[in-house]
Amino acid sequence: MNTPSGKPRKVIPIAPADSQGDIVSLYEAQKKVYPRSITGLFSRWRWAMVFLTQLVFYGLPWLQWGERQMVLFDLGARRFYIFGLVLYPQDFIYLTALLIISALALFLFTAVAGRLWCGFACPQTVYTEIFMWIEHKVEGDRSARLRLDGSPWTVEKIGKKSLKQFLWIAVSLWTGFTFVGFFVPIRQLGGELLALQGSWQIFWVLFYGFATYGNAGFLREQVCKYMCPYARFQSAMFDRDTLIVTYDAGRGEPRGPRTKAVDYKAKGLGDCIDCTLCVQVCPVGIDIRNGLQYECIGCGLCVDACDTVMDKMHYPRGLIRFSTQNGVQHGWSKLQMLKRVLRPRVLIYTGVLVALSVGMLASLMVRTPFKVDVVRDRAALSRIVAGGKLENIYRLQIMNATEAPQHYRIAARGLDGLELVSEPEFQIEAAQSRWVVVQLHIPYGSATEGSHPVQFDVLAVETGKQVSEKSVFLVPRQ
Ligand code: SF4
Numbered sequence: 001m002n003t004p005s006g007k008p009r010k011v012i013p014i015a016p017a018d019s020q021g022d023i024v025s026l027y028e029a030q031k032k033v034y035p036r037s038i039t040g041l042f043s044r045w046r047w048a049m050v051f052l053t054q055l056v057f058y059g060l061p062w063l064q065w066g067e068r069q070m071v072l073f074d075l076g077a078r079r080f081y082i083f084g085l086v087l088y089p090q091d092f093i094y095l096t097a098l099l100i101i102s103a104l105a106l107f108l109f110t111a112v113a114g115r116l117w118c119g120f121a122c123p124q125t126v127y128t129e130i131f132m133w134i135e136h137k138v139e140g141d142r143s144a145r146l147r148l149d150g151s152p153w154t155v156e157k158i159g160k161k162s163l164k165q166f167l168w169i170a171v172s173l174w175t176g177f178t179f180v181g182f183f184v185p186i187r188q189l190g191g192e193l194l195a196l197q198g199s200w201q202i203f204w205v206l207f208y209g210f211a212t213y214g215n216a217g218f219l220r221e222q223v224c225k226y227m228c229p230y231a232r233f234q235s236a237m238f239d240r241d242t243l244i245v246t247y248d249a250g251r252g253e254p255r256g257p258r259t260k261a262v263d264y265k266a267k268g269l270g271d272c273i274d275c276t277l278c279v280q281v282c283p284v285g286i287d288i289r290n291g292l293q294y295e296c297i298g299c300g301l302c303v304d305a306c307d308t309v310m311d312k313m314h315y316p317r318g319l320i321r322f323s324t325q326n327g328v329q330h331g332w333s334k335l336q337m338l339k340r341v342l343r344p345r346v347l348i349y350t351g352v353l354v355a356l357s358v359g360m361l362a363s364l365m366v367r368t369p370f371k372v373d374v375v376r377d378r379a380a381l382s383r384i385v386a387g388g389k390l391e392n393i394y395r396l397q398i399m400n401a402t403e404a405p406q407h408y409r410i411a412a413r414g415l416d417g418l419e420l421v422s423e424p425e426f427q428i429e430a431a432q433s434r435w436v437v438v439q440l441h442i443p444y445g446s447a448t449e450g451s452h453p454v455q456f457d458v459l460a461v462e463t464g465k466q467v468s469e470k471s472v473f474l475v476p477r478q
Protein backbone atom coordinates (compact mmCIF):
# COMPACT_ATOMS: atom_id res chain seq x y z
CA MET A 1 0.00 0.00 0.00
CA ASN A 2 1.33 3.48 -0.88
CA THR A 3 1.17 6.84 0.90
CA PRO A 4 -0.61 9.79 -0.83
CA SER A 5 2.84 10.96 -2.01
CA GLY A 6 3.33 7.67 -3.83
CA LYS A 7 6.00 6.26 -1.47
CA PRO A 8 5.48 2.73 -0.09
CA ARG A 9 3.80 2.83 3.37
CA LYS A 10 5.94 1.42 6.24
CA VAL A 11 4.30 -1.61 7.89
CA ILE A 12 4.85 -1.87 11.65
CA PRO A 13 4.59 -5.46 12.95
CA ILE A 14 2.34 -5.92 16.01
CA ALA A 15 4.76 -8.45 17.49
CA PRO A 16 8.58 -8.61 17.40
CA ALA A 17 10.19 -10.33 14.46
CA ASP A 18 12.71 -13.11 14.90
CA SER A 19 16.04 -13.27 13.06
CA GLN A 20 14.37 -14.77 9.96
CA GLY A 21 11.89 -11.89 9.79
CA ASP A 22 8.83 -13.93 10.88
CA ILE A 23 6.27 -12.52 13.29
CA VAL A 24 6.71 -13.97 16.78
CA SER A 25 3.83 -13.96 19.24
CA LEU A 26 4.38 -12.22 22.56
CA TYR A 27 2.25 -14.85 24.25
CA GLU A 28 3.25 -18.42 24.96
CA ALA A 29 0.91 -20.93 23.34
CA GLN A 30 -0.90 -23.04 25.91
CA LYS A 31 0.46 -26.57 26.04
CA LYS A 32 -2.07 -29.05 27.35
CA VAL A 33 -0.81 -30.80 30.47
CA TYR A 34 -1.56 -34.51 30.81
CA PRO A 35 -0.67 -35.28 34.43
CA ARG A 36 0.02 -38.89 35.25
CA SER A 37 -1.69 -40.24 38.37
CA ILE A 38 0.48 -41.27 41.29
CA THR A 39 -0.11 -42.67 44.75
CA GLY A 40 1.85 -41.79 47.84
CA LEU A 41 1.77 -39.84 51.07
CA PHE A 42 1.06 -36.42 49.54
CA SER A 43 -1.41 -37.76 47.02
CA ARG A 44 -3.38 -39.29 49.94
CA TRP A 45 -3.21 -36.00 51.85
CA ARG A 46 -4.54 -34.15 48.81
CA TRP A 47 -7.51 -36.51 48.59
CA ALA A 48 -8.13 -36.22 52.33
CA MET A 49 -8.31 -32.45 51.87
CA VAL A 50 -10.65 -32.83 48.87
CA PHE A 51 -13.04 -34.92 51.01
CA LEU A 52 -12.79 -32.62 54.00
CA THR A 53 -13.30 -29.35 52.13
CA GLN A 54 -16.10 -30.73 49.96
CA LEU A 55 -17.87 -32.33 52.91
CA VAL A 56 -17.98 -28.88 54.50
CA PHE A 57 -18.90 -27.05 51.28
CA TYR A 58 -21.60 -29.41 50.00
CA GLY A 59 -22.88 -30.39 53.45
CA LEU A 60 -23.03 -27.14 55.41
CA PRO A 61 -25.99 -25.48 53.65
CA TRP A 62 -28.18 -28.53 54.36
CA LEU A 63 -27.72 -28.33 58.14
CA GLN A 64 -30.39 -26.63 60.24
CA TRP A 65 -30.04 -24.49 63.37
CA GLY A 66 -33.45 -24.60 64.98
CA GLU A 67 -35.96 -23.40 62.39
CA ARG A 68 -33.41 -21.91 60.01
CA GLN A 69 -30.40 -22.80 57.88
CA MET A 70 -27.25 -23.07 60.01
CA VAL A 71 -25.11 -20.88 57.71
CA LEU A 72 -26.99 -18.44 55.50
CA PHE A 73 -25.93 -15.08 54.09
CA ASP A 74 -29.41 -13.74 53.43
CA LEU A 75 -28.63 -10.68 51.32
CA GLY A 76 -32.33 -9.96 50.62
CA ALA A 77 -33.18 -9.72 54.34
CA ARG A 78 -29.74 -8.18 55.08
CA ARG A 79 -28.98 -10.75 57.74
CA PHE A 80 -26.13 -13.22 58.06
CA TYR A 81 -26.76 -16.37 60.08
CA ILE A 82 -23.61 -18.20 61.22
CA PHE A 83 -24.44 -21.00 63.65
CA GLY A 84 -25.94 -19.15 66.68
CA LEU A 85 -24.91 -15.69 65.45
CA VAL A 86 -27.25 -13.29 63.67
CA LEU A 87 -25.28 -10.46 62.06
CA TYR A 88 -26.70 -7.28 60.51
CA PRO A 89 -25.04 -4.91 58.01
CA GLN A 90 -24.02 -2.84 61.07
CA ASP A 91 -21.80 -5.79 62.06
CA PHE A 92 -19.76 -5.38 58.87
CA ILE A 93 -16.74 -4.68 61.08
CA TYR A 94 -16.66 -8.38 62.00
CA LEU A 95 -16.55 -9.40 58.36
CA THR A 96 -13.71 -6.92 57.77
CA ALA A 97 -11.85 -8.30 60.81
CA LEU A 98 -12.42 -11.84 59.56
CA LEU A 99 -10.96 -10.98 56.14
CA ILE A 100 -7.90 -9.35 57.76
CA ILE A 101 -7.44 -12.38 60.03
CA SER A 102 -7.72 -14.73 57.02
CA ALA A 103 -5.14 -12.70 55.07
CA LEU A 104 -2.76 -12.66 58.05
CA ALA A 105 -3.25 -16.40 58.57
CA LEU A 106 -2.34 -16.93 54.91
CA PHE A 107 0.78 -14.74 55.30
CA LEU A 108 1.82 -16.70 58.40
CA PHE A 109 1.10 -20.06 56.80
CA THR A 110 3.01 -19.07 53.65
CA ALA A 111 6.05 -17.81 55.61
CA VAL A 112 6.23 -21.14 57.47
CA ALA A 113 4.95 -23.73 55.01
CA GLY A 114 5.19 -22.12 51.56
CA ARG A 115 2.38 -22.90 49.14
CA LEU A 116 0.75 -25.78 50.97
CA TRP A 117 -2.55 -23.87 50.79
CA CYS A 118 -2.29 -23.86 46.96
CA GLY A 119 -1.43 -27.53 46.72
CA PHE A 120 -3.91 -28.90 49.23
CA ALA A 121 -6.83 -26.58 50.05
CA CYS A 122 -7.30 -23.89 47.38
CA PRO A 123 -10.69 -24.36 45.64
CA GLN A 124 -8.95 -24.11 42.25
CA THR A 125 -6.70 -27.05 43.14
CA VAL A 126 -9.48 -29.06 44.78
CA TYR A 127 -11.90 -28.76 41.85
CA THR A 128 -9.14 -29.38 39.31
CA GLU A 129 -8.33 -32.57 41.24
CA ILE A 130 -12.00 -33.66 41.10
CA PHE A 131 -12.28 -32.87 37.39
CA MET A 132 -9.01 -34.66 36.62
CA TRP A 133 -10.22 -37.69 38.57
CA ILE A 134 -13.34 -37.82 36.37
CA GLU A 135 -11.16 -37.42 33.27
CA HIS A 136 -8.89 -40.21 34.44
CA LYS A 137 -11.82 -42.55 35.15
CA VAL A 138 -13.45 -41.91 31.75
CA GLU A 139 -10.47 -41.52 29.41
CA GLY A 140 -7.75 -43.42 31.25
CA ASP A 141 -4.33 -42.38 32.57
CA ARG A 142 -1.83 -40.05 30.89
CA SER A 143 -0.74 -42.29 27.98
CA ALA A 144 -4.34 -43.34 27.20
CA ARG A 145 -5.46 -39.69 27.19
CA LEU A 146 -2.55 -38.70 24.94
CA ARG A 147 -3.48 -41.51 22.54
CA LEU A 148 -7.17 -40.59 22.62
CA ASP A 149 -6.54 -36.89 21.91
CA GLY A 150 -4.20 -37.79 19.04
CA SER A 151 -6.60 -40.30 17.46
CA PRO A 152 -9.31 -39.50 14.86
CA TRP A 153 -12.92 -39.03 15.99
CA THR A 154 -14.57 -42.40 16.37
CA VAL A 155 -17.78 -43.50 18.11
CA GLU A 156 -15.70 -44.56 21.12
CA LYS A 157 -13.90 -41.23 21.31
CA ILE A 158 -17.15 -39.25 20.97
CA GLY A 159 -18.73 -41.45 23.66
CA LYS A 160 -15.85 -40.91 26.12
CA LYS A 161 -15.62 -37.19 25.51
CA SER A 162 -19.41 -36.79 25.85
CA LEU A 163 -19.51 -38.77 29.10
CA LYS A 164 -16.68 -36.67 30.54
CA GLN A 165 -18.42 -33.44 29.56
CA PHE A 166 -21.71 -34.67 31.01
CA LEU A 167 -20.08 -35.52 34.37
CA TRP A 168 -18.14 -32.22 34.44
CA ILE A 169 -21.32 -30.24 33.76
CA ALA A 170 -23.22 -32.20 36.46
CA VAL A 171 -20.51 -31.47 39.09
CA SER A 172 -20.34 -27.80 37.97
CA LEU A 173 -24.10 -27.29 38.24
CA TRP A 174 -24.25 -28.95 41.65
CA THR A 175 -21.37 -26.71 42.79
CA GLY A 176 -23.17 -23.61 41.48
CA PHE A 177 -26.40 -24.72 43.18
CA THR A 178 -24.58 -25.31 46.50
CA PHE A 179 -22.80 -21.97 46.31
CA VAL A 180 -26.06 -20.07 45.75
CA GLY A 181 -27.52 -22.17 48.61
CA PHE A 182 -25.33 -20.18 51.02
CA PHE A 183 -27.23 -17.02 50.00
CA VAL A 184 -30.77 -18.33 49.40
CA PRO A 185 -32.23 -21.03 51.71
CA ILE A 186 -31.09 -24.14 49.86
CA ARG A 187 -34.28 -26.18 50.32
CA GLN A 188 -36.37 -23.32 48.98
CA LEU A 189 -33.84 -22.82 46.15
CA GLY A 190 -34.13 -26.48 45.12
CA GLY A 191 -37.94 -26.17 44.87
CA GLU A 192 -37.70 -22.91 42.92
CA LEU A 193 -35.22 -24.32 40.42
CA LEU A 194 -37.33 -27.46 39.88
CA ALA A 195 -40.34 -25.22 39.18
CA LEU A 196 -38.12 -23.00 36.96
CA GLN A 197 -38.84 -19.99 39.18
CA GLY A 198 -36.43 -17.28 40.34
CA SER A 199 -34.59 -15.96 37.29
CA TRP A 200 -31.76 -14.42 39.39
CA GLN A 201 -31.22 -17.67 41.25
CA ILE A 202 -31.09 -19.57 37.94
CA PHE A 203 -28.63 -17.01 36.56
CA TRP A 204 -26.25 -17.29 39.55
CA VAL A 205 -26.40 -21.10 39.63
CA LEU A 206 -25.47 -21.15 35.92
CA PHE A 207 -22.84 -18.44 36.41
CA TYR A 208 -21.02 -20.24 39.25
CA GLY A 209 -21.48 -23.56 37.49
CA PHE A 210 -19.88 -22.09 34.37
CA ALA A 211 -17.02 -20.61 36.44
CA THR A 212 -16.34 -24.02 38.02
CA TYR A 213 -16.46 -25.76 34.65
CA GLY A 214 -14.16 -23.22 32.99
CA ASN A 215 -11.62 -22.98 35.81
CA ALA A 216 -11.36 -26.67 36.73
CA GLY A 217 -12.09 -28.24 33.33
CA PHE A 218 -10.16 -26.00 30.95
CA LEU A 219 -8.05 -23.27 32.52
CA ARG A 220 -6.67 -25.47 35.33
CA GLU A 221 -2.98 -24.65 35.87
CA GLN A 222 -3.37 -21.48 33.75
CA VAL A 223 -5.32 -19.95 36.66
CA CYS A 224 -2.42 -20.62 39.04
CA LYS A 225 0.22 -19.49 36.53
CA TYR A 226 -1.35 -16.38 35.05
CA MET A 227 -4.47 -15.32 36.95
CA CYS A 228 -3.91 -15.88 40.67
CA PRO A 229 -2.36 -12.81 42.38
CA TYR A 230 -1.26 -14.91 45.35
CA ALA A 231 1.26 -16.75 43.17
CA ARG A 232 2.79 -13.37 42.27
CA PHE A 233 3.23 -11.84 45.71
CA GLN A 234 4.06 -14.99 47.66
CA SER A 235 7.77 -14.45 47.04
CA ALA A 236 7.56 -11.42 49.36
CA MET A 237 6.64 -13.81 52.20
CA PHE A 238 9.24 -16.46 51.38
CA ASP A 239 12.67 -16.58 52.95
CA ARG A 240 15.41 -19.19 53.08
CA ASP A 241 13.65 -21.00 55.94
CA THR A 242 10.27 -21.36 54.21
CA LEU A 243 9.17 -24.90 53.45
CA ILE A 244 9.29 -25.57 49.70
CA VAL A 245 9.45 -28.55 47.38
CA THR A 246 13.10 -28.88 46.42
CA TYR A 247 15.18 -31.08 44.23
CA ASP A 248 18.50 -31.93 45.87
CA ALA A 249 20.72 -31.11 42.90
CA GLY A 250 23.89 -31.87 44.89
CA ARG A 251 22.70 -35.45 45.29
CA GLY A 252 20.87 -35.90 41.99
CA GLU A 253 23.33 -34.44 39.46
CA PRO A 254 24.75 -35.36 37.06
CA ARG A 255 21.54 -37.11 36.13
CA GLY A 256 21.37 -39.99 33.69
CA PRO A 257 19.79 -43.36 32.94
CA ARG A 258 21.36 -46.53 34.34
CA THR A 259 20.44 -50.06 35.37
CA LYS A 260 20.14 -51.15 38.96
CA ALA A 261 23.19 -53.40 38.65
CA VAL A 262 25.55 -50.63 37.53
CA ASP A 263 27.82 -48.80 40.02
CA TYR A 264 26.57 -45.39 38.96
CA LYS A 265 28.80 -43.56 41.44
CA ALA A 266 31.85 -45.06 39.78
CA LYS A 267 30.51 -43.72 36.47
CA GLY A 268 30.22 -40.24 38.05
CA LEU A 269 26.40 -40.16 38.05
CA GLY A 270 24.13 -38.68 40.71
CA ASP A 271 20.94 -40.27 42.11
CA CYS A 272 18.56 -38.87 39.43
CA ILE A 273 17.95 -41.54 36.80
CA ASP A 274 16.31 -38.95 34.51
CA CYS A 275 13.08 -40.96 34.25
CA THR A 276 11.03 -37.69 34.11
CA LEU A 277 8.31 -39.23 36.28
CA CYS A 278 8.40 -36.11 38.51
CA VAL A 279 7.60 -34.00 35.43
CA GLN A 280 4.85 -36.34 34.18
CA VAL A 281 2.89 -36.19 37.45
CA CYS A 282 3.17 -32.43 37.88
CA PRO A 283 -0.28 -30.82 37.51
CA VAL A 284 1.26 -27.53 36.33
CA GLY A 285 3.66 -29.20 33.89
CA ILE A 286 6.99 -27.96 35.27
CA ASP A 287 10.30 -29.67 35.97
CA ILE A 288 11.20 -29.11 39.62
CA ARG A 289 14.78 -30.08 38.82
CA ASN A 290 15.16 -26.62 37.23
CA GLY A 291 14.90 -25.07 40.72
CA LEU A 292 12.18 -23.20 42.63
CA GLN A 293 9.59 -21.82 40.19
CA TYR A 294 6.63 -19.55 40.89
CA GLU A 295 4.34 -21.99 39.04
CA CYS A 296 4.98 -24.73 41.65
CA ILE A 297 1.89 -25.08 43.84
CA GLY A 298 3.66 -27.25 46.42
CA CYS A 299 1.37 -30.25 45.90
CA GLY A 300 4.14 -32.78 46.65
CA LEU A 301 3.16 -35.17 43.80
CA CYS A 302 6.70 -35.04 42.39
CA VAL A 303 7.92 -36.06 45.86
CA ASP A 304 5.63 -39.12 45.74
CA ALA A 305 6.78 -39.90 42.20
CA CYS A 306 10.49 -39.61 42.95
CA ASP A 307 10.19 -41.59 46.20
CA THR A 308 8.58 -44.41 44.19
CA VAL A 309 11.55 -44.37 41.81
CA MET A 310 14.08 -44.22 44.67
CA ASP A 311 12.38 -47.25 46.29
CA LYS A 312 12.62 -49.22 43.04
CA MET A 313 16.30 -48.32 42.66
CA HIS A 314 17.00 -49.04 46.36
CA TYR A 315 18.29 -45.48 46.83
CA PRO A 316 17.37 -43.41 49.89
CA ARG A 317 14.11 -41.43 49.56
CA GLY A 318 14.02 -37.64 49.50
CA LEU A 319 15.86 -36.68 46.28
CA ILE A 320 12.84 -34.40 45.83
CA ARG A 321 11.42 -33.42 49.22
CA PHE A 322 9.78 -30.74 51.30
CA SER A 323 12.67 -28.79 52.76
CA THR A 324 13.98 -25.25 53.09
CA GLN A 325 16.67 -23.56 51.04
CA ASN A 326 18.89 -23.38 54.13
CA GLY A 327 18.06 -27.01 54.94
CA VAL A 328 19.18 -28.24 51.50
CA GLN A 329 22.26 -26.00 51.38
CA HIS A 330 23.54 -26.96 54.85
CA GLY A 331 22.19 -30.52 54.91
CA TRP A 332 20.06 -29.80 58.00
CA SER A 333 17.93 -32.39 59.75
CA LYS A 334 14.15 -31.89 60.24
CA LEU A 335 14.79 -30.80 63.83
CA GLN A 336 17.32 -28.18 62.75
CA MET A 337 14.82 -26.79 60.24
CA LEU A 338 12.03 -26.83 62.85
CA LYS A 339 14.18 -24.70 65.17
CA ARG A 340 14.18 -21.98 62.48
CA VAL A 341 10.39 -21.76 62.39
CA LEU A 342 10.22 -19.21 65.24
CA ARG A 343 12.00 -16.42 63.41
CA PRO A 344 11.13 -12.68 63.67
CA ARG A 345 8.73 -12.45 60.70
CA VAL A 346 6.81 -15.53 61.90
CA LEU A 347 6.63 -14.15 65.45
CA ILE A 348 5.34 -10.80 64.19
CA TYR A 349 2.65 -12.43 62.01
CA THR A 350 1.66 -14.71 64.92
CA GLY A 351 1.52 -11.84 67.43
CA VAL A 352 -0.69 -9.66 65.22
CA LEU A 353 -2.89 -12.64 64.31
CA VAL A 354 -3.42 -13.71 67.92
CA ALA A 355 -4.12 -10.11 69.04
CA LEU A 356 -6.67 -9.57 66.27
CA SER A 357 -8.38 -12.94 66.82
CA VAL A 358 -8.65 -12.44 70.59
CA GLY A 359 -9.94 -8.90 70.06
CA MET A 360 -12.58 -10.06 67.62
CA LEU A 361 -13.71 -12.97 69.82
CA ALA A 362 -13.91 -10.72 72.89
CA SER A 363 -15.87 -8.14 70.93
CA LEU A 364 -18.29 -10.82 69.69
CA MET A 365 -18.80 -12.14 73.23
CA VAL A 366 -19.62 -8.74 74.76
CA ARG A 367 -21.60 -7.60 71.71
CA THR A 368 -25.06 -6.24 72.54
CA PRO A 369 -27.54 -8.66 71.00
CA PHE A 370 -29.64 -5.91 69.42
CA LYS A 371 -29.08 -2.77 67.38
CA VAL A 372 -30.83 0.57 67.34
CA ASP A 373 -30.94 3.21 64.60
CA VAL A 374 -32.67 6.55 65.17
CA VAL A 375 -34.07 8.53 62.24
CA ARG A 376 -35.90 11.84 62.67
CA ASP A 377 -39.28 12.05 60.95
CA ARG A 378 -38.57 14.61 58.24
CA ALA A 379 -42.25 15.05 57.33
CA ALA A 380 -43.05 16.79 60.64
CA LEU A 381 -39.89 18.31 62.12
CA SER A 382 -41.58 20.01 65.07
CA ARG A 383 -45.17 20.99 65.86
CA ILE A 384 -47.40 22.24 68.65
CA VAL A 385 -49.96 19.69 69.82
CA ALA A 386 -52.91 19.69 72.20
CA GLY A 387 -52.12 20.56 75.82
CA GLY A 388 -49.56 23.24 74.90
CA LYS A 389 -46.83 20.77 74.10
CA LEU A 390 -44.13 20.83 71.44
CA GLU A 391 -43.75 17.51 69.62
CA ASN A 392 -40.85 15.92 67.68
CA ILE A 393 -41.33 12.55 65.97
CA TYR A 394 -38.63 9.91 65.46
CA ARG A 395 -38.44 6.48 63.89
CA LEU A 396 -36.38 3.90 65.73
CA GLN A 397 -35.28 0.73 63.97
CA ILE A 398 -34.62 -2.02 66.50
CA MET A 399 -32.96 -5.22 65.33
CA ASN A 400 -33.24 -8.30 67.48
CA ALA A 401 -30.03 -10.30 66.86
CA THR A 402 -31.00 -13.19 69.13
CA GLU A 403 -32.73 -16.46 68.39
CA ALA A 404 -35.68 -15.72 70.73
CA PRO A 405 -38.46 -13.09 70.82
CA GLN A 406 -37.43 -10.11 72.97
CA HIS A 407 -39.27 -7.28 74.75
CA TYR A 408 -37.79 -3.80 74.52
CA ARG A 409 -38.52 -0.67 76.54
CA ILE A 410 -37.70 2.83 75.25
CA ALA A 411 -36.94 5.86 77.41
CA ALA A 412 -35.75 9.35 76.44
CA ARG A 413 -33.76 12.00 78.32
CA GLY A 414 -31.86 15.22 77.77
CA LEU A 415 -34.40 18.06 78.21
CA ASP A 416 -36.43 19.40 81.15
CA GLY A 417 -40.00 18.07 81.07
CA LEU A 418 -39.20 15.64 78.22
CA GLU A 419 -41.95 13.02 77.88
CA LEU A 420 -42.21 9.94 75.69
CA VAL A 421 -45.90 9.72 74.77
CA SER A 422 -45.91 6.69 72.44
CA GLU A 423 -46.12 3.06 73.63
CA PRO A 424 -42.73 2.49 75.38
CA GLU A 425 -42.68 -1.32 75.37
CA PHE A 426 -43.13 -3.86 72.58
CA GLN A 427 -41.96 -7.27 71.37
CA ILE A 428 -39.79 -8.19 68.37
CA GLU A 429 -39.66 -11.73 67.05
CA ALA A 430 -36.43 -13.76 66.87
CA ALA A 431 -33.86 -12.40 64.38
CA GLN A 432 -36.31 -9.75 63.15
CA SER A 433 -36.17 -5.98 63.04
CA ARG A 434 -38.97 -3.46 63.51
CA TRP A 435 -39.51 0.26 62.91
CA VAL A 436 -41.14 2.02 65.88
CA VAL A 437 -42.59 5.56 65.73
CA VAL A 438 -41.71 7.53 68.88
CA GLN A 439 -43.20 10.90 69.88
CA LEU A 440 -41.37 13.18 72.31
CA HIS A 441 -43.08 16.15 73.98
CA ILE A 442 -41.81 19.09 75.99
CA PRO A 443 -43.92 21.92 77.48
CA TYR A 444 -44.14 24.72 74.90
CA GLY A 445 -41.65 27.50 75.78
CA SER A 446 -39.59 25.33 78.16
CA ALA A 447 -36.56 25.31 75.83
CA THR A 448 -34.89 27.96 73.74
CA GLU A 449 -35.17 27.85 69.95
CA GLY A 450 -32.67 25.66 68.08
CA SER A 451 -31.60 22.03 68.31
CA HIS A 452 -31.10 20.30 71.65
CA PRO A 453 -29.34 16.95 72.16
CA VAL A 454 -31.54 14.13 73.45
CA GLN A 455 -30.79 10.47 74.04
CA PHE A 456 -32.86 7.33 73.58
CA ASP A 457 -32.21 4.43 75.96
CA VAL A 458 -33.49 1.10 74.68
CA LEU A 459 -33.53 -1.68 77.25
CA ALA A 460 -33.84 -5.38 76.36
CA VAL A 461 -36.14 -6.52 79.16
CA GLU A 462 -35.12 -10.22 79.18
CA THR A 463 -31.34 -9.69 79.09
CA GLY A 464 -31.14 -6.33 80.89
CA LYS A 465 -28.78 -4.99 78.18
CA GLN A 466 -29.20 -1.38 77.12
CA VAL A 467 -28.26 0.57 73.99
CA SER A 468 -28.25 4.37 73.91
CA GLU A 469 -28.50 6.43 70.73
CA LYS A 470 -28.24 10.20 70.37
CA SER A 471 -30.51 12.50 68.40
CA VAL A 472 -31.73 16.13 68.56
CA PHE A 473 -34.97 17.82 69.57
CA LEU A 474 -35.83 20.83 67.39
CA VAL A 475 -37.49 23.92 68.87
CA PRO A 476 -38.76 26.32 66.16
CA ARG A 477 -38.67 30.12 66.28
CA GLN A 478 -41.61 31.54 68.25
S1 SF4 B 1 6.82 -29.25 40.91
FE1 SF4 B 1 6.10 -30.88 42.28
S2 SF4 B 1 5.18 -29.80 44.02
FE2 SF4 B 1 5.45 -28.31 42.37
S3 SF4 B 1 3.47 -28.34 41.33
FE3 SF4 B 1 4.78 -29.80 40.23
S4 SF4 B 1 4.36 -31.76 41.20
FE4 SF4 B 1 3.53 -30.20 42.56
Ligand code: SF4
Nearest residue numbers: 272273275276278306
Ligand atom coordinates in the same frame (compact mmCIF):
# COMPACT_ATOMS: atom_id res chain seq x y z
S1 SF4 C 1 11.46 -38.72 39.45
FE1 SF4 C 1 13.37 -38.50 40.59
S2 SF4 C 1 14.76 -39.81 39.45
FE2 SF4 C 1 13.05 -39.48 38.09
S3 SF4 C 1 13.65 -37.68 36.89
FE3 SF4 C 1 12.53 -36.92 38.66
S4 SF4 C 1 14.12 -36.43 40.13
FE4 SF4 C 1 15.05 -37.79 38.63
